[in-house]
Amino acid sequence: MTLSIDLSGPSVEPRVIRRQYAMEMAVERTRLLYQxxxxxxxxxxxxxLVCAGLLWSPQRYFLVSIWLVxxxxxxxxxxxxxxxxxxxxxxxxxxxxxxxxFMLGSGLTGxxxxxxxxxxxxxxxxxxxxxxxxxxxxxALSASVAYAVSLPAFLSFTLPCLLPAIAYLxxxxxxxxxxxxxxxxxxxxALSVVxxxxxxxxxxxxxxxxxxxxxxxHLQQAQTSSDQLNKKLAREVEQRNCAxxxxxxxxxxxxxxxxxxxxxxxxxxQALSKSEARLAxxxxxxxxxxxxxxxxxxxxxxxxxxxxxxxxxxxxxAMLRHLKxxxxxxxxxxxxxxxxxxxKGRSEDYQIEYxxxxxxxxxxxxxxxxxxxxxxxxxxxxxxxxxxxxxxVSKHHETQQQLAATVLEAASEGIVIFDxxxxxxxxxxxxxxxxxxxxxxxxxxxxxxxxxSRDARRHxxxxxxxxxxxxxxxxxxxxxRKNGELYPQWLQLSAVxxxxxxxxxxxxxxxxLSARRESEERMRFLTHYxxxxxxxxxxxxxxxxxxxxxxxxQGGRSLALLHINLDRFKLLNESLGHDIADELLxxxxxxxxxxxxxxxxxxxxxxxxxxxxxxxxxxxxSLARVATRVSAKLRLPLNIDGHELVVSASMGISMLxxxxxxxxxxxxxxxxxxxxxxxxxxxxxxxxxESLQAxxxxxxxxxxQLRKAIDEKQLKVFYQPKLCLATGRLNAAEALVRWDxxxxxxxxxxxxxGLAEETGLIGPIGEFVxxxxxxxxCEWQRQxxxxxxxxxxxxxxxxxxxKLVSLVRQVLEETGLAPQYLxxxxxxxxxxxxxxxxxxxxQQLRDLGVKLAIDDFGTGYSSLSYLKRIPVDYVKIDQTFIxxxxxxxxxxxxxxxxxxxxxxxxxxxxxxxVERPEQLEFLRGEHCDEVQGYLISKPVExxxxxxxxxxxxxx
Numbered sequence: 001m002t003l004s005i006d007l008s009g010p011s012v013e014p015r016v017i018r019r020q021y022a023m024e025m026a027v028e029r030t031r032l033l034y035q036x037x038x039x040x041x042x043x044x045x046x047x048x049l050v051c052a053g054l055l056w057s058p059q060r061y062f063l064v065s066i067w068l069v070x071x072x073x074x075x076x077x078x079x080x081x082x083x084x085x086x087x088x089x090x091x092x093x094x095x096x097x098x099x100x101x102f103m104l105g106s107g108l109t110g111x112x113x114x115x116x117x118x119x120x121x122x123x124x125x126x127x128x129x130x131x132x133x134x135x136x137x138x139x140a141l142s143a144s145v146a147y148a149v150s151l152p153a154f155l156s157f158t159l160p161c162l163l164p165a166i167a168y169l170x171x172x173x174x175x176x177x178x179x180x181x182x183x184x185x186x187x188x189x190a191l192s193v194v195x196x197x198x199x200x201x202x203x204x205x206x207x208x209x210x211x212x213x214x215x216x217x218h219l220q221q222a223q224t225s226s227d228q229l230n231k232k233l234a235r236e237v238e239q240r241n242c243a244x245x246x247x248x249x250x251x252x253x254x255x256x257x258x259x260x261x262x263x264x265x266x267x268x269x270q271a272l273s274k275s276e277a278r279l280a281x282x283x284x285x286x287x288x289x290x291x292x293x294x295x296x297x298x299x300x301x302x303x304x305x306x307x308x309x310x311x312x313x314x315x316x317x318a319m320l321r322h323l324k325x326x327x328x329x330x331x332x333x334x335x336x337x338x339x340x341x342x343x344k345g346r347s348e349d350y351q352i353e354y355x356x357x358x359x360x361x362x363x364x365x366x367x368x369x370x371x372x373x374x375x376x377x378x379x380x381x382x383x384x385x386x387x388x389x390x391x392x393v394s395k396h397h398e399t400q401q402q403l404a405a406t407v408l409e410a411a412s413e414g415i416v417i418f419d420x421x422x423x424x425x426x427x428x429x430x431x432x433x434x435x436x437x438x439x440x441x442x443x444x445x446x447x448x449x450x451x452x453s454r455d456a457r458r459h460x461x462x463x464x465x466x467x468x469x470x471x472x473x474x475x476x477x478x479x480x481r482k483n484g485e486l487y488p489q490w491l492q493l494s495a496v497x498x499x500x501x502x503x504x505x506x507x508x509x510x511x512x513l514s515a516r517r518e519s520e521e522r523m524r525f526l527t528h529y530x531x532x533x534x535x536x537x538x539x540x541x542x543x544x545x546x547x548x549x550x551x552x553x554q555g556g557r558s559l560a561l562l563h564i565n566l567d568r569f570k571l572l573n574e575s576l577g578h579d580i581a582d583e584l585l586x587x588x589x590x591x592x593x594x595x596x597x598x599x600x601x602x603x604x605x606x607x608x609x610x611x612x613x614x615x616x617x618x619x620x621x622s623l624a625r626v627a628t629r630v631s632a633k634l635r636l637p638l639n640i641d642g643h644e645l646v647v648s649a650s651m652g653i654s655m656l657x658x659x660x661x662x663x664x665x666x667x668x669x670x671x672x673x674x675x676x677x678x679x680x681x682x683x684x685x686x687x688x689x690e691s692l693q694a695x696x697x698x699x700x701x702x703x704x705q706l707r708k709a710i711d712e713k714q715l716k717v718f719y720q721p722k723l724c725l726a727t728g729r730l731n732a733a734e735a736l737v738r739w740d741x742x743x744x745x746x747x748x749x750x751x752x753x754g755l756a757e758e759t760g761l762i763g764p765i766g767e768f769v770x771x772x773x774x775x776x777x778c779e780w781q782r783q784x785x786x787x788x789x790x791x792x793x794x795x796x797x798x799x800x801x802x803k804l805v806s807l808v809r810q811v812l813e814e815t816g817l818a819p820q821y822l823x824x825x826x827x828x829x830x831x832x833x834x835x836x837x838x839x840x841x842x843q844q845l846r847d848l849g850v851k852l853a854i855d856d857f858g859t860g861y862s863s864l865s866y867l868k869r870i871p872v873d874y875v876k877i878d879q880t881f882i883x884x885x886x887x888x889x890x891x892x893x894x895x896x897x898x899x900x901x902x903x904x905x906x907x908x909x910x911x912x913x914v915e916r917p918e919q920l921e922f923l924r925g926e927h928c929d930e931v932q933g934y935l936i937s938k939p940v941e942x943x944x945x946x947x948x949x950x951x952x953x954x955x
Contacts, residue, residue: 029150030099034085044139045075051135074109103156110161149202154195162188289388293319296382310359328355343381365395418506422447434512436482454480471495488513530604533589541603548615549663559656562612563670567648567682569608583640595633627651627685648683706752717772718939722932725924732789735773736939762795774815776942785949791823805844819849827855846871875902879913886918899926
């Protein structure tokens with residue numbers, strides 16, 4: 001037997017040992033400082049006395065005396081301090097205050113020696129200086145070596161001793177003193193190096209000393225422990241010998257009992273083998289897999305592993321390493337929770353269902369049950385036993401059942417299930433929504449007793465017979481809701497048979513056809529009727545027209561078609577909005593229905609177009625009376641959303657067979673007549689005539705030729721000059737468009753200006769005239785002629801586009817014409833069209849510097865009320881008033897009133913259509929500003945007007 005003794009001592013943290021060593025070394029350094037300070041102190045006292053003797057002179061008696069007394073005091077204090085430290089107990093010697101007191105005394109001593117070097121030196125002779133500095137240096141050297149035990153103590157003495165004297169010698173200005181300063185620096189460096197080396201040697205010595213001392217103490221403790229162990233070992237050997245004797249006695253008795261126990265175990269093993277065989281058969285029959293898990297080693301034993309997981313037993317020997325990675329990620333958190341709950345004792349059994357990846361790659365559902373059967377000393381479970389079985393099939397059935405239940409409840413169609421005796425056993429929520437009954441109120445009732453099966457009750461016999469013969473029945477029934485409402489229902493019944501072929505259930509599917517019927521009715525209505533007004537639409541109108549035409553051909557009857565189009569509806573729609581326009585159309589439709597009870601069909605063909613079909617009209621006068629009645633009815637004021645609206649209509653009438661033989665011609669002819677009524681100003685009706693068709697064709701051809709004229713630049717600009725009556729000079733000219741047709745020659749503006757307004761061509765024509773007039777005005781100025789103002793007529797179409805201001809700005813910038821030489825004219829009748837927009841546009845044009853004028857003043861209805869609001873510069877009196885001057889007093893009075901009113905508003909007046917001298921004299925007498933007419937000049941080309949301006953300039 002070998003006795004091993006551990007001499008390494010108790011295991012102590014290195015940091016604690018280092019801290020203990022540091023404390024002990026600090027105390028030892030303090031002790032060495034105090035023990036080693038007596039000799040340097042005595043040496044310092046001797047040197048101080050010698051220095052005092054060397055420096056003793058009448059001039060320094062007082063100073064040397066004070067210094068010597070202070071030195072003696074410090075020496076006495078140091079001796080007292082050393083004596084007090086030596087008399088203190090070791091625990092008190094370890095107090096940091098001793099070290100701080102020592103360093104304080106060292107600092108004061110160093111300063112005292114420095115004071116001798118500063119206050120008492122320089123001496124009278126170099127010899128005295130050398131002696132004094134040598135003695136001070138020797139004292140510093142002896143003290144520094146003694147204080148090197150602690151570097152802070154060394155520095156606390158050396159730095160106050162040498163640095164002040166060195167500094168004083170360097171900055172004293174004496175070359176010899178600087179030499180002594182360098183000597184002091186060298187001495188300080190040498191002392192620092194020596195002190196550092198001494199301190200290192202002392203540290204090593206102290207450390208080695210303390211380590212040796214600790215080792216000796218440890219060896220002593222180890223020896224004591226060894227002695228105690230030897231004594232204990234001797235006692236254990238004696239006790240072991242006694243125990244061996246007792247064991248020999250016990251062994252004899254145990255051998256007999258072991259033999260008996262072995263026999264019993266053999267019998268038990270035989271019974272256990274039989275039991276295990278029966279258990280294996282039972283587990284195999286139940287498809288259960290047994291598992292035994294050791295939680296400490298993670299070892300697990302499985303049965304039925306191949307059948308459950310498709311894995312060989314040797315592939316799964318550890319629960320966490322081998323089986324956990326095969327678990328489905330979604331099931332792993334639930335499994336962990338169930339396992340933790342059981343391991344912590346919060347659940348009696350561990351039970352969970354999860355998915356495991358089978359050996360062939362697919363997922364299988366496993367039902368896992370287990371229980372903790374063994375716990376450790378700390379209460380933690382160390383062993384669990386349980387069973388597993390594959391429940392994938394039952395899970396699939398459960399999923400299918402849930403899916404079926406979900407489909408049953410989520411189905412939009414009603415689903416009912418009856419037993420073979422036609423008693424209701426189940427129904428879904430759609431059944432409740434459709435019938436209004438709760439399922440609980442109807443369960444167990446037969447079909448004939450269900451209150452919601454009114455029609456099915458009547459057809460019960462036929463339904464039952466069809467199910468018995470064919471296994472299904474379907475048809476449409478009219479059933480009753482709980483509130484008594486009838487609704488159409490489409491029902492499908494099917495018989496479900498069991499494995500023996502007997503009917504086990506009857507399943508019915510039914511759908512509420514109410515919405516479908518309403519939708520069909522709605523579609524039929526929308527197919528033939530206008531959704532907004534309820535009138536017949538274009539499709540139904542054509543069908544009715546064909547039917548009436550067929551009746552006419554069979555019975556010799558006649559047809560008349562009234563085509564109605566509302567006047568200025570587009571402007572109303574754009575200004576007031578679609579909602580008000582829609583409401584207006586609805587009220588117009590109701591007025592047409594009430595005003596035309598004799599009409600065969602009233603239809604809305606498009607936005608504001610209506611058609612009225614008359615079957616067997618009496619004569620033309622009766623149609624005229626009907627059209628007059630409709631026109632008067634439509635013009636009655638309408639109040640819509642606070643707006644009082646008066647709507648007129650243009651109507652065209654065509655007849656069959658008088659005007660046409662086919663219904664297509666009848667429709668086109670009525671539309672042609674309506675267009676003619678609109679061209680005449682609207683609010684009237686026109687019958688179709690052959691001449692109207694010729695006129696329409698001519699207007700269509702003229703429209704095409706006008707478009708071509710714009711593209712091919714057949715249009716030209718002529719200028720009619722204006723005469724300023726105050727100066728007698730031509731100061732302005734009106735730009736007028738002319739069309740030189742290649743075949744027809746010069747086309748009158750009266751023929752194509754109105755057509756251009758209707759077709760929208762007035763826009764490009766007006767832009768052409770504006771550009772040409774501005775360019776020509778600049779060209780006249782470039783020719784050196786007197787600048788004149790050019791007037792360009794605006795159309796309401798240009799104002800509606802909203803681009804007039806930007807167009808004028810662009811043209812002025814491109815041509816370079818100053819804005820004050822451009823005048824824009826708008827006829828008074830056009831002021832009725834969107835007055836607020838015109839005022840805003842004119843204000844923007846005025847801001848550009850352009851002149852503005854109202855043309856044909858006096859012919860409208862609202863100029864007086866808006867004249868003060870519209871920012872204009874000129875008022876042009878219409879030529880109808882000018883022609884009557886000299887023929888009566890009425891036109892003269894009107895002209896005089898217009899001039900006076902315009903001048904009162906600070907506006908200038910232009911009279912157009914001046915053709916006779918007496919007209920000119922009257923206007924001059926009434927102080928009219930400018931005149932225009934054939935008396936002055938007819939419209940001429942630009943070269944002719946340039947000649948007139950040149951002639952005027954030469955006068």
